Amino acid sequence: MIGKRLVMAAAVAATSALLLAGCSAANPGSSSSSAEVTWNDPTAKLDGVTLTYWTATQTATMADQVIGAFEKATGAKINKVIIPDVYETNAPTKIASGSKPDLATWQPTASVLALLQPKTGLQDLSSAPWMKNLSAGVQKLGQVDGKTYAAFVNTPSVIGMFYNKDVFAKAGITTMPAGFDELLADAKTIKSSTSAAPFFGAVGDSWPTQWWPQVLLAEDAQKGLWDNVNSGKDTFSGPTIQSAITEYKSIVDAGLFNSDNLTSTYNESGPALLNGDAAMVLQISSFTSLLQSTADTATINSKIGWFPISKAGNVGTIIPGGDSALVAPKTGDATKEAAARQFLRFWMETDYKSYIDQANQISIEPSVATPDGVPQVALDASKALDNSVGSMQQLAVVNPDFYVFLADMVHGTKTPEDVGKLTQAQFTQLAKALGIAGF
Structure with a gap:
């Protein structure tokens, strides 16, 4: 995985x-x-x-x-x-x-x-x-x-949103959201009109938390955010990344995730999406393999869709x-x-x-030609590569344990400001260890 x-x-x-x-x-x-x-x-x-x-x-x-x-x-x-x-x-x-x-x-x-x-x-x-x-x-x-x-x-892999087509249909959603304003509006509609959790989180595994701030930063990444972080001109505690961390916390606080978000795991997210217990899962496109472990290609194609998402539109994030x-x-x-x-x-x-x-x-x-047995969601994610930008893992000179601090934040033991400061401190430490100029 x-x-x-x-x-x-x-x-x-x-x-x-x-x-x-x-x-x-x-x-x-x-x-x-x-x-x-x-x-x-x-x-x-x-x-x-x-x-x-x-x-x-x-x-x-x-x-x-x-x-x-x-x-x-x-x-x-x-x-x-x-x-x-x-x-x-x-x-x-x-x-x-x-x-x-x-x-x-x-x-x-x-x-x-x-x-x-x-x-x-x-x-x-x-x-x-x-x-x-x-x-x-x-x-x-x-x-x-x-x-x-x-x-x-x-x-x-490309980070994007896997969604249950039946849940979207029950909620009356016929157009895929462009940007987080539309995404969150759809999530609130799903919460009020269906029994499904709008989003399935997996904080029990910690690492899936990092995808949320990263997709919120896609447009900034296109403008050179990670180059600036690599050179010390910007930081994880600066206003750009700090804003993404804080927005992720606000989505959690709005009650838009599954009720067992704190203990649920990645392996549980596939069945939850297929069964309609959750409407959406934000994941890397290799998530398709998890879906394939319990469903055949025909079932996946009939039940599950995919779209890229970013703060202001539909820019994918590559990992x-x-x-x-x-x-x-x-x-x-x-x-x-x-x-x-x-x-x-x-x-x-x-x-x-x-x-x-x-x-x-x-x-x-x-x-x-791609083989016939590949699910459509995987094909859609692959097509999104041409309008995608690199993730933190792709573009940053070192990768701190961002996800660990984010999981602590969701658990309530760290504030969004703590996450930014602690991640930057570790980033600086690792950059120094690698001899990166400017650190």
């Missing part, structure tokens, strides 16, 4: 010092730059070449079909190594101590890529031949300082997970580095249709 795969502040703090101390030894680098790099034919022979591929337990089987096809086509061998949880802590620690893979699954966000020291530790994939074939919303992702270090193989992309670390071995690039090219060109058909994944290449 992507929500639980998000890197937490403790993981960053635990690895930052090691990486900074060990980056010279662990990042031997290579002489190739994006302009100089060559891309082998996807099926060129690689007899005698063995590549090491690191992955997390949650993504352990993701590439199996591709690996088998690549080995058969090229003669190369792929040594898959499953790194135990927490992957985003243990993998950088192993790299800092001198061990390094040729390929690795990785959460392709600025803060998590930073753990791998991308400028010196990762191959620049900006010139990848398949990049121009990707959907526009994906082409701009996986970048640090304008260079692409992550190869997307799956569509990233790539650990299953979205791969990186190719620099190892100093030119042959293996080229073979790693060839593997990525094979995945995204030669084998891509076979991969998405076998995995039942949404295609991120418009010329390759």
Whole structure:
């Protein structure tokens, strides 16, 4: 589940010092730059070449079909190594101590890529031949300082609102809301005219709380909010983010969530939405997988819809997970580095249709059709990528435990002002640990 795969502040703090101390030894680098790099034919022979591929337990089987096809086509061998949880802590620690893979699954966000020291530790994939074939919303992702270090193989999640069509119909809602004023007006209509909770929260798991302030900040993110936070020009306790925190608290106080919001969990939100006990769930689009665990595609398509939401309109918020992309670390071995690039090219060109058909994944290449069994809500979320902006996880240089403080606020043990101040204090601490300029 992507929500639980998000890197937490403790993981960053635990690895930052090691990486900074060990980056010279662990990042031997290579002489190739994006302009100089060559891309082998996807099926060129690689007899005698063995590549090491690191992955997390949650993504352990993701590439199996591709690996088998690549080995058969090229003669190369792929040594898959499953790194135990927490992957985003243990993998950088192993790299800092001198061990390094040729390929690795990785959460392709600025803060998590930073753990791998991308400028010196990762191959620049900006010139990848398949990049121009990707959907526009994906082409701009996986970048640090304008260079692409992550190869997307799956569509990233988008934060948006899943809704029960029958509940909306009972409440007389026929037009999807544009902005929070219309959203909250619909929520109040649902509360007064149906037995369903307008929104299903899952504060028992804490992490879902962070989506509410983030979608409220989408337009501000488009205007450079996270760049300003990264440079110290703005803060979590500044008026922009503080206003989003306070508005989320006001929605909770208005009684628009399920009565057991404080103890309910993510796993309970899917059945609650399908059964009509709740009208809406604000979640990342991988929530579709939870719906699929209890309902088939036909049922999901008939009962559940999806729309992006933001403070002033319908801007989506992107949050790539650990299953979205791969990186190719620099190892100093030119042959293996080229073979790693060839593997990525094979995945995204030669084998891509076979991969998405076998995995039942949404295609991120418009010329390759998405399999028929993918629910419509997942397709709608994918289409929203082109009018979406990066989340805190995507754009901030480090990710504090925002959700922990927000959950405390909903429980009543912290004020909205506490949330802003505590989150900023942790953000500053982590930025200093990573050596971010200005902190």
